[in-house]
Amino acid sequence: MNTRISSDQLAFLLDAQTRGSAAYIQGLNFDSRHVQSGDLFVAFKGDKADGHDYVEAARARGAVAALVERWVPVEITQIRVEDCLSALAEWAKSVRQSSAATFVGITGSAGKTTVKSTVAHILSAQGATSATQGNYNNEIGVPLTLLELGPEDQFAVVEMGARFKGDIAYLCALVEPNVRILTAVLPAHMETFGSIDVIAQTKGEIFDGMKPTDVAVMPGDSPYLSAWQTRAAGKIVTFGYSEANDIQILDVSDRGFSGLALRLRTPAGECEVVSGLVGAHNASNIAASVGACLACGMSLDTIVAQVASVQAVQGRLARIILSDKTTLVDDSYNASPEAMRQALAALERSPGARLAILGPMAELGVNSDEYHRQVIEQALAGSVNEIWLSGASWPDLTDSRLRYFADTQAIIDELRSVPVFDWILVKASRSARLDRVASHLQMLGGAAC
Template structure:
């Protein structure tokens, strides 16, 4: 973040600052007093369990230059007083973004937005200095953090925007003011709060509320709900595999060498692509990145190279060998669409032994919970020889697997992760391919850790 005075920050957020403190300068922001760096503006966030206002002294001792507060504190640390520190933080980020000479790509979608964000950032890095959302900083606090942490020389910012309810995306996009908007797909994640897929579409489309007047929307053209939006105020670019009317399409898709090969065609270009990550969903993510890259003037040769060296982050799909097993780790999150995609990867992955699906609950599905878990179970029966499930809703996965033709001996539900890991230790054999997947709240990576720890013992 570039150096800013409290006077300027107060003007941006409508805050009040003592004249004696107006020329105090800050060089960063932080919402956690334990992570404060020298020169930071500490944002005092009132929470349900803790109140950031109680940690001003710790922030000052750690080197904070000032604090953003919603009540004046008896502390020598310079302060900007506002009505709501969260909203004021957003106002500061909005103004900072408006002053920055940076183009913004904003990404949302029910599935794949984080991996797509990573791929787009990777592609753009072939030509520009890129800043991107770190981790899952995609909400009303994470977005300001990302924007205000951008290095001063950033040329392209790739921002992930997430939401659970109506109105949240509108708030975020008005801060981000994107030049390019990407919607990866419309699934059923958060349907508990948004009612229907059409409701999810409406909430996702709020991302268009903040787009620049000359902005461009990049949509998945294989999604009928998005394909039906071809007419609009802003230019649309569509990508797809099945719909050959899309602007950017993948041809001759092949799964090999631990990744996907295809020919990318569109926007006046045609070139071969290899991405070292398996699954059809990888092709969709790459097509979005290719579309954005071509729109931003990245050459096909550079796009080809950047995607060829792409590596995913965190617990998003990672395939590796350990102790004679092939592990497909995909534990970051799960909804019906991403679960189906992961099971397809398992089904198509070369296996010397058996394929084993180790699955956890899919959360926030509302009235569709039972039906979707049952459907996943039936899909799992076609993809694996063993299905193990954990969580209160995952009993329906087992029911679906058995009705899908799997023996009851090969489809087992567990009440604890420890029991599941212990059983998996007994069942799995070298040469087997194991998929671990579930919603973030299920923490299926813990099962994987216990399983591998047992194997190493």
């Protein structure tokens, strides 16, 4: 946390009560196991645990103060508020409003983290840039991201996720992005949203409340374009394949797991872009990133040079050398039907012997069985040599290339050495924990985990 503050100052900011002597807060944590000396411990009440029960453990690890909703019998400085989550948001909003940085907000059903990392990497060539770490993109993670801002930061790139209607509106009210990117709308979290239309409406909340000077970057080929345009009060930049787009993808050369080459037409001219990002779908993510960075005042030449050195995010089609022969592609962070299709398509375009290790896709609602069947049918229609399936979500089909495993641990138990393939793709929703398989393969291959 870059924001340093005394307990008395924070209590004044939050209009809160205090107990104990004044303390100087140098960090923040809501997990007592990870508290460091000088931290403020935030006692969130969750469905499974109440942070108030862990204040003593946090104090023992070095916490100097605790943000609480009720007084606890622990010898530590306490700041009492009605609701810890609301207090954290209020604190973060005050930091946002005092920052002179240009804020880029990003949402979408897919591509959020890739675009976040790409935009942050490009902008870092222009000035100090802060960005969301890991998957801190919800009502807790976004305030934590804002609290990491320092006075030196010229740009802040904030990823925003949603599981329910209103989530993006809430997060946008905290971030107040100057540039707002919607990456894509696809079937994701269908159990909570119910339909693609609701997803499009919810993601479109990122365009509500814009100032005339703000910039909206949106998929120009989407059937929801006109609805989003109506909501956006500032300048609109579209990206996609059709000629009407401001950032038009003119040509894409998909080199499988070796990356992409694409040609773009932009308001600043045409350009050739080479990227190590995997999959033709990343052409749209690159186009969105280019549009956003042009809106931030960067030159096209600098943007193109920066895109060439963007690295894949861990767990998102990240290539890891296991041996002279074998490369692991770790895409275990998340999975939707479209992301599965794209990963398998990239595997198809990569020469050599290929193994796909696939886990279940979560939160697909009543159509889950059909989505899983479609993925297997695509994989079997291609030339993948073997397909290992984890969990009970997959249809029971007869094909010599298919192997079924009860769970992630069963696959790990099977892997006593690195399988003899040129390419090994590992992909699933995060809840399947196939990241453990990716880590196990790296251990077997001697790669750094």
